[in-house]
Amino acid sequence: MNSLEFSLVVGLFGAAAGFLGALTGLGGGVVITPVLTLLFGVDIRYAIGATLVSVIATSSGAASAFLKEGFSNIRIGMFLEIATTLGAIAGAFLATRIPTSALGVILGLVLLYSAFLSTRPKPEAHSNDSRDPLAERLKLGSRYPTPHGWQPYRVQRVKTGFGMMFGAGALSGLLGIGSGAFKVLAMDHAMRIPFKVSTSTSNFMIGVTAAASAGVYLNRGYIDPVLAMPVMLGVSVGSLLGARHLSGTETRVLRIIFGAVVAVLAVEMIYNGLGGKI
Amino acid sequence: MQRNEEQVDRIISVLLRTGVITAASVVFAGGVWYLARSGMLIPNYRTFHGEPQELRSVAGVWKGVLGLHPRSVIQFGLLLLIATPIARVAFSVIAFAVQRDRLYFALTIVVLTVLIWSLSGMGYAPR
Numbered sequence: 001m002n003s004l005e006f007s008l009v010v011g012l013f014g015a016a017a018g019f020l021g022a023l024t025g026l027g028g029g030v031v032i033t034p035v036l037t038l039l040f041g042v043d044i045r046y047a048i049g050a051t052l053v054s055v056i057a058t059s060s061g062a063a064s065a066f067l068k069e070g071f072s073n074i075r076i077g078m079f080l081e082i083a084t085t086l087g088a089i090a091g092a093f094l095a096t097r098i099p100t101s102a103l104g105v106i107l108g109l110v111l112l113y114s115a116f117l118s119t120r121p122k123p124e125a126h127s128n129d130s131r132d133p134l135a136e137r138l139k140l141g142s143r144y145p146t147p148h149g150w151q152p153y154r155v156q157r158v159k160t161g162f163g164m165m166f167g168a169g170a171l172s173g174l175l176g177i178g179s180g181a182f183k184v185l186a187m188d189h190a191m192r193i194p195f196k197v198s199t200s201t202s203n204f205m206i207g208v209t210a211a212a213s214a215g216v217y218l219n220r221g222y223i224d225p226v227l228a229m230p231v232m233l234g235v236s237v238g239s240l241l242g243a244r245h246l247s248g249t250e251t252r253v254l255r256i257i258f259g260a261v262v263a264v265l266a267v268e269m270i271y272n273g274l275g276g277k278i
Numbered sequence: 279m280q281r282n283e284e285q286v287d288r289i290i291s292v293l294l295r296t297g298v299i300t301a302a303s304v305v306f307a308g309g310v311w312y313l314a315r316s317g318m319l320i321p322n323y324r325t326f327h328g329e330p331q332e333l334r335s336v337a338g339v340w341k342g343v344l345g346l347h348p349r350s351v352i353q354f355g356l357l358l359l360i361a362t363p364i365a366r367v368a369f370s371v372i373a374f375a376v377q378r379d380r381l382y383f384a385l386t387i388v389v390l391t392v393l394i395w396s397l398s399g400m401g402y403a404p405r
Contacts, residue, residue: 001320001321002317002318002319002320002321003312003313003316003317003318003319003320003321004313004317004318006321007309007313007317036323040323041323041324042323042324043323043324043325043326045326046323046326047323053356053359053360056359056360056362056363057298057301057302057359060294060295060297060298060359060362060363060366061294061295061298063291063294064290064291064292064294064295064298065291067287067288067290067291067294068287068288068291070284070287072287074283074286074287074290074370075382078367078370078382078385078386078389079382079385081367081389082385082388082389082392085389085392085393085396086392089392089396138381139381207294207362207363207366208363208364208366208367208389208393210363211360211361211362211363211364211393211396211397212392212393212396213396214360214396214397215360215393215395215396215397215398215399216396218334218335218357218360218397219334219335219399220328220334221327221328221329221330221333221334222328222329223329223333223353223356224323224329224333225308225312225333225349225350225352225353225356226309226312226321226349226352227321227323228305228352228356229305229306229308229309229312229352230309232302232305232356232359233302233305233306233309236298236302
């Protein structure tokens with residue numbers, strides 16, 4: 001394949017991944033790195049660099065749309081970004097130190113876990129009984145739109161959430177993914193933030209987190225423009241189309257199919273990583 | 279106060295969209311240019327060599343753009359994309375300053391510093 005053909009094919013794969021990623025909420029980035037390494041034989045470091053860039057594009061695009069709906073909480077996002085950006089830089093440095101086969105295995109495990117998380121039922125309301133004084137001091141609580149009008153919410157277990165966010169940032173920097181599933185886990189599960197607020201604030205944070213590790217990747221020569229170009233453009237167009245088609249029922253089948261694809265890629269990554277082929 | 283915050287949300291939303299569209303356009307233009315010129319080359323990403331120096335830093339990329347290298351133009355587009363969330367944080371610094379929110383002004387400055395420190399290479403000297 002010459003560069004032109006390679007770009008077109010990779011662009012199409014990127015578009016498909018972005019489309020399915022947006023529809024299912026898993027994010028397009030999660031499958032791009034395995035597809036590039038397993039199908040196209042790209043070195044995982046170039047693949048991670050290209051994927052990370054596309055993650056910034058999709059999250060910024062989605063965040064722009066979410067902001068208008070009033071779900072995102074900028075205070076929560078900004079406070080937790082301290083943890084995710086520092087984590088991302090730590091992760092990106094770690095990525096330059098550990099063997100690529102280990103990166104493959106970790107990515108496979110993270111993929112499996114994200115696919116599992118996406119199948120879990122989405123809790124709607126949290127009980128608001130206990131108070132975290134740190135959350136009050138940081139003015140993290142806010143309100144969000146529901147079918148029954150604006151609903152106020154409080155934030156709990158701020159320290160735990162902050163620590164988990166450092167971990168989510170580290171995974172993002174290590175593997176070049178958005179690690180949205182882990183950010184949502186920290187906000188929704190640990191900090192008891194309503195699910196919709198968690199997902200849209202997570203989207204808001206992904207771009208900033210990724211931008212932090214992008215600096216390290218850039219300086220180490222992981223970001224190849226000719227490879228990143230079709231990936232970034234394909235994933236952006238795909239997720240834009242995917243976001244337009246967001247509607248509950250029909251996406252269930254797609255969600256299962258995409259989840260299965262992710263699982264197969266994950267197992268393949270782990271297998272090849274353990275075999276030292278990555 | 280609430281209205282002020284809604285206004286901030288709206289501006290950030292426009293900022294993010296403009297950044298992504300601009301970046302994607304530059305990447306696309308650079309990509310078409312590169313492929314028109316060197317589309318018949320066989321790409322090789324199988325072995326990792328790392329990018330050449332001029333594609334590894336903001337200053338290097340800018341020099342390549344001025345030298346009309348299509349690869350540098352694509353990389354410049356990618357830098358615009360990386361700059362988009364950074365610009366968003368920078369805008370938040372101003373927004374919190376206007377709202378006289380000292381705590382969040384300080385927190386946002388921390389995030390901005392980390393981002394700029396990372397992009398500037400953190401004193402990393404490439405071999």
